[in-house]
Amino acid sequence: MFGMPDEIWVPIRLTxxxxxxxxxxxxxxxxxxxxxLARSKAWFKEAAATLVSLPMVLPPTVLGFYxxxxxxxxxxGGAIASLWGGRTLAFTFTGLVIGSIISSLPFVVxxxxxxxxxxxDRPLEVAATLRTSPSRAFWTVALPLASPGLLTGAVLGxxxxxxxxxxxxxxxxxxxxxxxxxxxxIFDFAETMRWREANLLAGGMVVFAFxxxxxxxxxxxxxxxxxx
Amino acid sequence: MKLTVLxxxxxxFLTSLAAPVRADVTHVAVAANFTEPAREIAAxxxxxxxxxxxxxxxxxxxxxxxxxxxxxxxVFLSADEDRPKAAVExxxxxxxxxxxxxIGKLVLWSRVVDVTNGEAALKAGNFLKLSIANPVAAPYxxxxxxxxxxxxxxxxxxxxxxxGNSIAQAFQFIDTRNAELxxxxxxxxxxxxAGTQWEVPSNLHAPIRQDAVLLKTGANSEASxxxxxxxxxPEARAIIEQFGYSLP
Numbered sequence: 001m002f003g004m005p006d007e008i009w010v011p012i013r014l015t016x017x018x019x020x021x022x023x024x025x026x027x028x029x030x031x032x033x034x035x036x037l038a039r040s041k042a043w044f045k046e047a048a049a050t051l052v053s054l055p056m057v058l059p060p061t062v063l064g065f066y067x068x069x070x071x072x073x074x075x076x077g078g079a080i081a082s083l084w085g086g087r088t089l090a091f092t093f094t095g096l097v098i099g100s101i102i103s104s105l106p107f108v109v110x111x112x113x114x115x116x117x118x119x120x121d122r123p124l125e126v127a128a129t130l131r132t133s134p135s136r137a138f139w140t141v142a143l144p145l146a147s148p149g150l151l152t153g154a155v156l157g158x159x160x161x162x163x164x165x166x167x168x169x170x171x172x173x174x175x176x177x178x179x180x181x182x183x184x185x186i187f188d189f190a191e192t193m194r195w196r197e198a199n200l201l202a203g204g205m206v207v208f209a210f211x212x213x214x215x216x217x218x219x220x221x222x223x224x225x226x227x228x
Numbered sequence: 229m230k231l232t233v234l235x236x237x238x239x240x241f242l243t244s245l246a247a248p249v250r251a252d253v254t255h256v257a258v259a260a261n262f263t264e265p266a267r268e269i270a271a272x273x274x275x276x277x278x279x280x281x282x283x284x285x286x287x288x289x290x291x292x293x294x295x296x297x298x299x300x301x302x303v304f305l306s307a308d309e310d311r312p313k314a315a316v317e318x319x320x321x322x323x324x325x326x327x328x329x330x331i332g333k334l335v336l337w338s339r340v341v342d343v344t345n346g347e348a349a350l351k352a353g354n355f356l357k358l359s360i361a362n363p364v365a366a367p368y369x370x371x372x373x374x375x376x377x378x379x380x381x382x383x384x385x386x387x388x389x390x391x392g393n394s395i396a397q398a399f400q401f402i403d404t405r406n407a408e409l410x411x412x413x414x415x416x417x418x419x420x421x422a423g424t425q426w427e428v429p430s431n432l433h434a435p436i437r438q439d440a441v442l443l444k445t446g447a448n449s450e451a452s453x454x455x456x457x458x459x460x461x462p463e464a465r466a467i468i469e470q471f472g473y474s475l476p
Contacts, residue, residue, distance in 0.1 A: 087356055088357070174390070
Protein backbone atom coordinates (compact mmCIF):
# COMPACT_ATOMS: atom_id res chain seq x y z
CA MET A 1 0.00 0.00 0.00
CA PHE A 2 1.17 3.53 -0.91
CA GLY A 3 4.14 1.83 -2.57
CA MET A 4 5.55 0.91 0.82
CA PRO A 5 7.13 -2.52 1.29
CA ASP A 6 5.27 -4.94 3.57
CA GLU A 7 8.04 -4.67 6.15
CA ILE A 8 7.06 -1.04 6.70
CA TRP A 9 3.37 -1.19 5.98
CA VAL A 10 2.47 -4.28 8.02
CA PRO A 11 3.79 -2.90 11.35
CA ILE A 12 1.95 0.38 10.69
CA ARG A 13 -1.34 -1.40 9.99
CA LEU A 14 -0.86 -3.65 13.01
CA THR A 15 -0.12 -0.69 15.27
CA UNK A 16 -3.28 1.11 14.14
CA UNK A 17 -5.33 -2.06 14.69
CA UNK A 18 -3.82 -2.59 18.13
CA UNK A 19 -4.36 1.03 19.19
CA UNK A 20 -7.95 1.09 17.88
CA UNK A 21 -9.02 -2.13 19.58
CA UNK A 22 -7.20 -1.15 22.78
CA UNK A 23 -8.83 2.29 22.84
CA UNK A 24 -12.34 0.91 22.30
CA UNK A 25 -11.80 -1.70 25.03
CA UNK A 26 -10.36 0.97 27.29
CA UNK A 27 -13.42 3.21 26.92
CA UNK A 28 -15.64 0.28 27.91
CA UNK A 29 -13.46 -0.59 30.90
CA UNK A 30 -12.40 2.88 31.99
CA UNK A 31 -15.73 4.74 31.82
CA UNK A 32 -17.53 2.76 34.58
CA UNK A 33 -14.29 2.62 36.55
CA UNK A 34 -13.84 6.39 36.32
CA UNK A 35 -17.52 6.92 37.21
CA UNK A 36 -17.09 4.79 40.30
CA LEU A 37 -13.86 6.56 41.27
CA ALA A 38 -15.53 9.95 40.84
CA ARG A 39 -18.77 9.13 42.72
CA SER A 40 -18.05 6.38 45.22
CA LYS A 41 -17.47 7.02 48.90
CA ALA A 42 -15.89 3.63 49.55
CA TRP A 43 -12.90 3.77 51.87
CA PHE A 44 -10.70 1.79 49.48
CA LYS A 45 -11.50 4.05 46.55
CA GLU A 46 -8.16 5.83 46.52
CA ALA A 47 -6.30 2.55 46.90
CA ALA A 48 -8.07 1.36 43.75
CA ALA A 49 -7.20 4.64 42.01
CA THR A 50 -3.57 4.10 42.99
CA LEU A 51 -3.64 0.60 41.55
CA VAL A 52 -4.99 1.95 38.26
CA SER A 53 -2.25 4.60 38.15
CA LEU A 54 0.62 2.19 38.85
CA PRO A 55 1.47 1.48 35.18
CA MET A 56 2.20 5.19 34.78
CA VAL A 57 5.16 4.94 37.17
CA LEU A 58 6.31 1.35 36.82
CA PRO A 59 8.92 0.61 34.16
CA PRO A 60 7.36 -1.28 31.24
CA THR A 61 9.78 -4.10 32.01
CA VAL A 62 7.95 -4.74 35.29
CA LEU A 63 4.64 -5.05 33.45
CA GLY A 64 6.27 -7.11 30.71
CA PHE A 65 7.84 -9.48 33.19
CA TYR A 66 4.61 -10.15 35.11
CA UNK A 67 2.58 -10.31 31.91
CA UNK A 68 4.92 -12.97 30.52
CA UNK A 69 4.13 -15.08 33.58
CA UNK A 70 0.42 -14.25 33.87
CA UNK A 71 -0.22 -14.75 30.14
CA UNK A 72 1.91 -17.91 30.07
CA UNK A 73 0.95 -21.59 30.36
CA UNK A 74 1.07 -21.49 34.17
CA UNK A 75 -1.07 -18.37 34.48
CA UNK A 76 -4.67 -17.41 33.70
CA GLY A 77 -3.59 -16.45 30.17
CA GLY A 78 -2.67 -20.05 29.46
CA ALA A 79 -6.07 -21.20 30.72
CA ILE A 80 -7.85 -18.72 28.44
CA ALA A 81 -5.68 -19.67 25.48
CA SER A 82 -6.49 -23.34 26.00
CA LEU A 83 -10.13 -22.52 25.16
CA TRP A 84 -9.12 -22.29 21.51
CA GLY A 85 -6.26 -24.78 21.63
CA GLY A 86 -3.48 -22.34 22.47
CA ARG A 87 -0.98 -22.62 25.30
CA THR A 88 -0.17 -19.02 26.06
CA LEU A 89 -1.41 -15.53 25.32
CA ALA A 90 2.16 -14.29 24.98
CA PHE A 91 3.16 -13.85 21.31
CA THR A 92 -0.49 -13.24 20.35
CA PHE A 93 -2.34 -10.12 19.27
CA THR A 94 -4.78 -10.74 22.14
CA GLY A 95 -1.85 -10.73 24.55
CA LEU A 96 -0.69 -7.37 23.18
CA VAL A 97 -4.21 -5.95 23.58
CA ILE A 98 -4.31 -7.09 27.23
CA GLY A 99 -0.85 -5.66 27.90
CA SER A 100 -1.72 -2.36 26.21
CA ILE A 101 -5.01 -2.02 28.11
CA ILE A 102 -3.21 -2.39 31.42
CA SER A 103 -0.37 -0.05 30.59
CA SER A 104 -2.62 2.65 29.03
CA LEU A 105 -5.41 2.41 31.61
CA PRO A 106 -4.29 5.36 33.79
CA PHE A 107 -4.10 7.67 30.77
CA VAL A 108 -7.76 7.01 30.01
CA VAL A 109 -9.22 6.70 33.51
CA UNK A 110 -7.72 9.93 34.83
CA UNK A 111 -9.25 12.44 32.37
CA UNK A 112 -12.64 10.69 32.44
CA UNK A 113 -12.66 10.65 36.23
CA UNK A 114 -11.83 14.37 36.30
CA UNK A 115 -14.59 15.06 33.81
CA UNK A 116 -17.17 13.15 35.90
CA UNK A 117 -15.98 14.93 39.04
CA UNK A 118 -16.37 18.27 37.27
CA UNK A 119 -20.00 17.45 36.38
CA UNK A 120 -20.69 17.41 40.13
CA ASP A 121 -23.89 16.48 41.98
CA ARG A 122 -26.06 19.35 40.86
CA PRO A 123 -27.08 18.25 37.31
CA LEU A 124 -27.78 14.73 38.61
CA GLU A 125 -29.90 16.06 41.47
CA VAL A 126 -31.86 18.19 39.02
CA ALA A 127 -32.36 15.14 36.83
CA ALA A 128 -33.55 13.19 39.90
CA THR A 129 -36.14 15.83 40.79
CA LEU A 130 -37.43 15.43 37.24
CA ARG A 131 -37.86 11.74 38.05
CA THR A 132 -35.07 10.59 35.76
CA SER A 133 -33.79 7.17 36.77
CA PRO A 134 -30.09 7.10 37.84
CA SER A 135 -29.06 5.02 34.82
CA ARG A 136 -30.95 7.34 32.46
CA ALA A 137 -29.32 10.31 34.17
CA PHE A 138 -25.93 8.73 33.57
CA TRP A 139 -26.54 8.24 29.87
CA THR A 140 -28.38 11.48 29.14
CA VAL A 141 -26.77 13.90 31.59
CA ALA A 142 -23.43 12.80 33.04
CA LEU A 143 -21.97 11.16 29.95
CA PRO A 144 -22.68 14.04 27.51
CA LEU A 145 -21.34 16.56 30.01
CA ALA A 146 -18.18 14.49 30.48
CA SER A 147 -17.65 13.89 26.76
CA PRO A 148 -14.59 16.17 26.48
CA GLY A 149 -12.93 14.00 29.15
CA LEU A 150 -13.84 10.86 27.25
CA LEU A 151 -12.39 12.29 24.07
CA THR A 152 -9.17 13.28 25.85
CA GLY A 153 -8.95 9.81 27.40
CA ALA A 154 -9.49 8.12 24.06
CA VAL A 155 -6.84 10.21 22.31
CA LEU A 156 -4.31 9.67 25.12
CA GLY A 157 -5.06 5.94 25.26
CA UNK A 158 -4.64 5.61 21.51
CA UNK A 159 -1.41 7.61 21.48
CA UNK A 160 0.07 5.79 24.46
CA UNK A 161 -0.68 2.41 22.87
CA UNK A 162 0.99 3.48 19.64
CA UNK A 163 4.01 4.48 21.73
CA UNK A 164 4.10 1.27 23.77
CA UNK A 165 7.46 -0.45 23.46
CA UNK A 166 8.86 -2.21 26.51
CA UNK A 167 5.87 -4.40 27.25
CA UNK A 168 5.56 -5.47 23.61
CA UNK A 169 9.27 -6.21 23.35
CA UNK A 170 8.97 -8.51 26.35
CA UNK A 171 5.81 -10.42 25.45
CA UNK A 172 5.54 -10.03 21.67
CA UNK A 173 8.13 -12.37 20.19
CA UNK A 174 8.57 -10.07 17.16
CA UNK A 175 6.24 -11.98 14.82
CA UNK A 176 5.65 -10.15 11.51
CA UNK A 177 1.96 -9.39 10.99
CA UNK A 178 0.98 -10.39 14.52
CA UNK A 179 3.14 -8.82 17.20
CA UNK A 180 5.74 -6.78 15.32
CA UNK A 181 4.38 -3.26 15.79
CA UNK A 182 5.95 0.04 14.75
CA UNK A 183 7.95 0.65 17.91
CA UNK A 184 9.53 -2.81 17.92
CA UNK A 185 10.07 -2.69 14.15
CA ILE A 186 12.03 0.55 14.60
CA PHE A 187 14.12 -1.12 17.32
CA ASP A 188 14.81 -4.01 14.97
CA PHE A 189 15.75 -1.81 12.03
CA ALA A 190 18.03 0.30 14.21
CA GLU A 191 19.73 -2.77 15.70
CA THR A 192 20.42 -4.20 12.28
CA MET A 193 21.59 -0.88 10.78
CA ARG A 194 18.73 -0.46 8.35
CA TRP A 195 18.65 3.27 8.81
CA ARG A 196 16.38 4.07 5.87
CA GLU A 197 13.53 1.92 7.20
CA ALA A 198 14.14 3.00 10.79
CA ASN A 199 14.03 6.61 9.65
CA LEU A 200 10.82 6.17 7.72
CA LEU A 201 8.95 4.69 10.68
CA ALA A 202 10.55 6.86 13.35
CA GLY A 203 9.93 10.02 11.35
CA GLY A 204 6.32 8.97 10.91
CA MET A 205 6.02 8.51 14.68
CA VAL A 206 7.34 12.02 15.33
CA VAL A 207 4.80 13.53 12.92
CA PHE A 208 2.03 11.44 14.48
CA ALA A 209 2.93 12.45 18.05
CA PHE A 210 3.08 16.09 17.04
CA UNK A 211 -0.35 15.89 15.42
CA UNK A 212 -1.84 14.17 18.48
CA UNK A 213 -0.56 16.68 21.00
CA UNK A 214 -1.43 19.67 18.83
CA UNK A 215 -4.98 18.42 18.27
CA UNK A 216 -5.32 17.80 22.01
CA UNK A 217 -4.33 21.36 22.78
CA UNK A 218 -6.66 22.78 20.13
CA UNK A 219 -9.54 20.59 21.29
CA UNK A 220 -9.07 21.64 24.87
CA UNK A 221 -9.07 25.29 23.85
CA UNK A 222 -12.30 24.81 21.96
CA UNK A 223 -13.99 23.07 24.86
CA UNK A 224 -12.93 25.63 27.45
CA UNK A 225 -14.15 28.40 25.16
CA UNK A 226 -17.43 26.57 24.60
CA UNK A 227 -17.79 26.09 28.33
CA UNK A 228 -16.97 29.69 29.18
CA MET B 229 35.43 22.71 63.90
CA LYS B 230 32.34 21.35 62.22
CA LEU B 231 33.39 23.05 59.05
CA THR B 232 36.78 21.29 58.97
CA VAL B 233 35.09 17.92 59.44
CA LEU B 234 32.76 18.76 56.60
CA UNK B 235 35.64 19.87 54.40
CA UNK B 236 37.57 16.69 55.18
CA UNK B 237 34.53 14.60 54.34
CA UNK B 238 34.11 16.48 51.09
CA UNK B 239 37.74 15.93 50.15
CA UNK B 240 37.39 12.27 51.00
CA PHE B 241 34.28 12.00 48.88
CA LEU B 242 35.89 13.70 45.91
CA THR B 243 38.95 11.45 46.14
CA SER B 244 36.72 8.40 46.18
CA LEU B 245 35.04 9.71 43.02
CA ALA B 246 38.40 10.07 41.35
CA ALA B 247 39.61 6.66 42.51
CA PRO B 248 37.98 4.51 39.78
CA VAL B 249 39.86 6.50 37.17
CA ARG B 250 43.17 5.38 38.64
CA ALA B 251 42.13 1.75 39.05
CA ASP B 252 42.06 0.12 35.65
CA VAL B 253 38.63 -0.68 34.33
CA THR B 254 37.63 -2.11 30.98
CA HIS B 255 34.14 -2.20 29.53
CA VAL B 256 33.44 -5.40 27.69
CA ALA B 257 30.46 -5.88 25.37
CA VAL B 258 29.64 -9.58 25.70
CA ALA B 259 27.40 -11.59 23.37
CA ALA B 260 24.49 -12.85 25.48
CA ASN B 261 25.33 -16.56 25.01
CA PHE B 262 28.67 -15.98 26.76
CA THR B 263 27.12 -14.34 29.85
CA GLU B 264 27.93 -16.97 32.46
CA PRO B 265 31.49 -17.86 31.39
CA ALA B 266 32.26 -14.15 31.01
CA ARG B 267 31.16 -13.55 34.59
CA GLU B 268 33.44 -16.29 35.87
CA ILE B 269 36.32 -15.13 33.74
CA ALA B 270 35.90 -11.51 34.87
CA ALA B 271 35.87 -12.57 38.53
CA UNK B 272 39.06 -14.59 38.09
CA UNK B 273 40.58 -11.76 36.04
CA UNK B 274 40.00 -9.33 38.88
CA UNK B 275 41.43 -11.75 41.40
CA UNK B 276 44.59 -12.35 39.33
CA UNK B 277 45.28 -8.89 37.91
CA UNK B 278 43.39 -6.41 40.07
CA UNK B 279 41.80 -4.94 36.95
CA UNK B 280 38.07 -4.75 36.73
CA UNK B 281 36.10 -5.86 33.70
CA UNK B 282 32.63 -4.32 33.55
CA UNK B 283 30.45 -6.62 31.45
CA UNK B 284 27.58 -5.48 29.25
CA UNK B 285 25.39 -8.23 27.78
CA UNK B 286 23.35 -8.15 24.58
CA UNK B 287 22.94 -9.31 21.00
CA UNK B 288 26.08 -9.09 18.86
CA UNK B 289 24.27 -7.20 16.11
CA UNK B 290 22.99 -4.60 18.52
CA UNK B 291 26.48 -4.15 19.96
CA UNK B 292 27.95 -3.69 16.52
CA UNK B 293 25.48 -0.90 15.77
CA UNK B 294 26.32 0.73 19.08
CA UNK B 295 30.07 0.41 18.49
CA UNK B 296 29.76 2.19 15.15
CA UNK B 297 28.06 4.96 17.12
CA UNK B 298 30.90 5.40 19.64
CA UNK B 299 29.58 3.20 22.43
CA UNK B 300 31.89 3.37 25.46
CA UNK B 301 33.13 -0.23 25.18
CA UNK B 302 36.79 -1.14 24.93
CA VAL B 303 36.47 -4.85 24.18
CA PHE B 304 33.91 -6.69 22.05
CA LEU B 305 33.22 -10.40 22.52
CA SER B 306 30.94 -11.21 19.60
CA ALA B 307 29.02 -14.39 18.93
CA ASP B 308 30.33 -14.46 15.37
CA GLU B 309 33.45 -13.58 13.40
CA ASP B 310 31.81 -11.28 10.85
CA ARG B 311 31.08 -8.37 13.15
CA PRO B 312 34.54 -8.18 14.76
CA LYS B 313 35.97 -8.45 11.23
CA ALA B 314 33.74 -5.59 10.07
CA ALA B 315 34.70 -3.55 13.14
CA VAL B 316 38.35 -3.83 12.09
CA GLU B 317 37.61 -3.09 8.42
CA UNK B 318 35.53 -0.02 9.27
CA UNK B 319 38.19 1.31 11.60
CA UNK B 320 36.46 0.78 14.93
CA UNK B 321 38.80 -1.95 16.17
CA UNK B 322 42.54 -2.48 16.45
CA UNK B 323 43.84 -4.54 13.50
CA UNK B 324 45.46 -7.87 14.47
CA UNK B 325 43.70 -7.91 17.84
CA UNK B 326 40.96 -10.22 16.59
CA UNK B 327 40.99 -13.89 17.64
CA UNK B 328 38.51 -16.73 18.15
CA UNK B 329 37.89 -17.22 21.87
CA UNK B 330 35.26 -19.93 21.60
CA ILE B 331 33.32 -22.04 19.12
CA GLY B 332 29.69 -22.21 20.10
CA LYS B 333 27.32 -25.13 20.13
CA LEU B 334 23.65 -24.82 19.25
CA VAL B 335 21.12 -26.83 21.23
CA LEU B 336 17.42 -27.51 20.82
CA TRP B 337 15.88 -27.29 24.28
CA SER B 338 12.39 -27.90 25.64
CA ARG B 339 10.65 -28.03 28.99
CA VAL B 340 7.40 -29.29 27.45
CA VAL B 341 8.01 -31.77 24.63
CA ASP B 342 10.63 -34.50 24.36
CA VAL B 343 13.40 -33.28 22.07
CA THR B 344 15.93 -36.01 22.82
CA ASN B 345 15.62 -36.81 19.13
CA GLY B 346 15.48 -33.20 18.00
CA GLU B 347 15.33 -33.88 14.29
CA ALA B 348 12.25 -36.08 14.70
CA ALA B 349 10.62 -33.57 17.05
CA LEU B 350 11.15 -30.73 14.57
CA LYS B 351 9.81 -32.80 11.70
CA ALA B 352 6.77 -33.93 13.69
CA GLY B 353 6.02 -30.31 14.57
CA ASN B 354 3.81 -31.10 17.56
CA PHE B 355 4.13 -27.67 19.11
CA LEU B 356 2.74 -24.16 18.72
CA LYS B 357 5.72 -21.89 19.34
CA LEU B 358 9.41 -22.32 18.66
CA SER B 359 11.74 -19.69 20.09
CA ILE B 360 14.92 -18.46 18.40
CA ALA B 361 17.12 -15.39 18.73
CA ASN B 362 16.53 -12.68 16.13
CA PRO B 363 18.49 -14.13 13.17
CA VAL B 364 19.48 -10.70 11.88
CA ALA B 365 20.96 -9.49 15.17
CA ALA B 366 22.11 -12.69 16.87
CA PRO B 367 24.40 -15.34 15.30
CA TYR B 368 22.77 -18.19 17.24
CA UNK B 369 19.49 -17.16 15.62
CA UNK B 370 21.14 -17.34 12.19
CA UNK B 371 22.48 -20.81 13.00
CA UNK B 372 19.00 -21.90 14.13
CA UNK B 373 17.48 -20.81 10.81
CA UNK B 374 20.28 -22.57 8.88
CA UNK B 375 19.61 -25.74 10.87
CA UNK B 376 15.89 -25.73 10.12
CA UNK B 377 16.60 -25.10 6.44
CA UNK B 378 19.12 -27.94 6.36
CA UNK B 379 16.55 -30.27 7.91
CA UNK B 380 13.93 -29.15 5.37
CA UNK B 381 11.50 -27.98 8.06
CA UNK B 382 11.92 -24.22 7.64
CA UNK B 383 8.78 -23.62 5.55
CA UNK B 384 6.63 -25.70 7.88
CA UNK B 385 7.96 -24.15 11.08
CA UNK B 386 8.28 -20.52 10.05
CA UNK B 387 4.74 -19.58 11.21
CA UNK B 388 5.50 -21.02 14.66
CA UNK B 389 8.63 -19.00 15.26
CA UNK B 390 8.89 -16.35 17.95
CA UNK B 391 12.01 -14.23 18.24
CA GLY B 392 13.88 -12.99 21.27
CA ASN B 393 15.97 -9.89 20.69
CA SER B 394 18.98 -11.82 21.95
CA ILE B 395 19.69 -15.47 22.75
CA ALA B 396 19.01 -14.60 26.40
CA GLN B 397 15.41 -13.66 25.62
CA ALA B 398 15.02 -16.72 23.38
CA PHE B 399 16.06 -18.78 26.41
CA GLN B 400 13.65 -16.94 28.71
CA PHE B 401 10.68 -17.65 26.40
CA ILE B 402 11.44 -21.39 26.66
CA ASP B 403 12.24 -21.27 30.36
CA THR B 404 8.86 -19.65 31.14
CA ARG B 405 7.35 -22.32 28.83
CA ASN B 406 5.61 -19.67 26.77
CA ALA B 407 7.35 -21.35 23.84
CA GLU B 408 7.41 -25.15 24.01
CA LEU B 409 10.89 -25.41 22.55
CA UNK B 410 13.64 -23.42 20.94
CA UNK B 411 17.25 -23.03 19.96
CA UNK B 412 19.71 -21.79 22.58
CA UNK B 413 23.44 -21.92 23.22
CA UNK B 414 24.78 -24.97 25.03
CA UNK B 415 26.50 -22.66 27.52
CA UNK B 416 23.14 -21.31 28.66
CA UNK B 417 22.12 -24.82 29.71
CA UNK B 418 25.16 -25.22 31.95
CA UNK B 419 23.80 -26.52 35.25
CA UNK B 420 20.23 -26.66 33.89
CA UNK B 421 18.61 -30.03 34.49
CA ALA B 422 15.04 -29.17 33.49
CA GLY B 423 13.61 -30.52 30.25
CA THR B 424 15.23 -32.35 27.39
CA GLN B 425 17.84 -31.17 24.92
CA TRP B 426 19.34 -32.09 21.59
CA GLU B 427 22.76 -30.93 20.55
CA VAL B 428 22.48 -29.81 16.92
CA PRO B 429 25.01 -31.65 14.72
CA SER B 430 27.60 -29.10 13.64
CA ASN B 431 27.21 -29.98 9.95
CA LEU B 432 23.69 -28.48 9.91
CA HIS B 433 24.89 -24.88 10.22
CA ALA B 434 27.97 -22.76 9.61
CA PRO B 435 30.34 -23.00 12.59
CA ILE B 436 29.66 -20.41 15.29
CA ARG B 437 33.15 -18.97 15.58
CA GLN B 438 33.01 -16.36 18.32
CA ASP B 439 35.64 -13.68 17.91
CA ALA B 440 36.96 -11.12 20.33
CA VAL B 441 38.44 -7.81 19.27
CA LEU B 442 40.08 -4.82 20.95
CA LEU B 443 38.19 -1.67 20.04
CA LYS B 444 39.97 1.58 19.12
CA THR B 445 38.63 3.12 22.33
CA GLY B 446 40.66 0.57 24.29
CA ALA B 447 43.86 0.74 22.25
CA ASN B 448 45.68 2.46 25.12
CA SER B 449 43.90 0.75 27.99
CA GLU B 450 46.07 -1.61 30.02
CA ALA B 451 43.08 -3.37 31.54
CA SER B 452 41.51 -4.00 28.12
CA UNK B 453 44.67 -5.51 26.68
CA UNK B 454 45.19 -7.54 29.85
CA UNK B 455 41.61 -8.85 29.62
CA UNK B 456 42.10 -10.08 26.06
CA UNK B 457 45.42 -11.69 27.03
CA UNK B 458 43.70 -13.35 29.98
CA UNK B 459 40.91 -14.59 27.70
CA UNK B 460 43.55 -16.40 25.61
CA UNK B 461 45.20 -17.91 28.69
CA PRO B 462 44.80 -21.40 30.15
CA GLU B 463 42.56 -20.37 33.07
CA ALA B 464 39.98 -18.68 30.86
CA ARG B 465 40.16 -21.49 28.32
CA ALA B 466 39.39 -24.01 31.03
CA ILE B 467 36.26 -22.06 31.99
CA ILE B 468 35.21 -21.72 28.35
CA GLU B 469 35.53 -25.47 27.75
CA GLN B 470 33.72 -26.24 30.97
CA PHE B 471 30.69 -24.37 29.60
CA GLY B 472 30.60 -26.61 26.56
CA TYR B 473 32.34 -24.48 23.95
CA SER B 474 35.09 -25.91 21.83
CA LEU B 475 38.31 -24.07 21.29
CA PRO B 476 40.05 -23.32 18.02
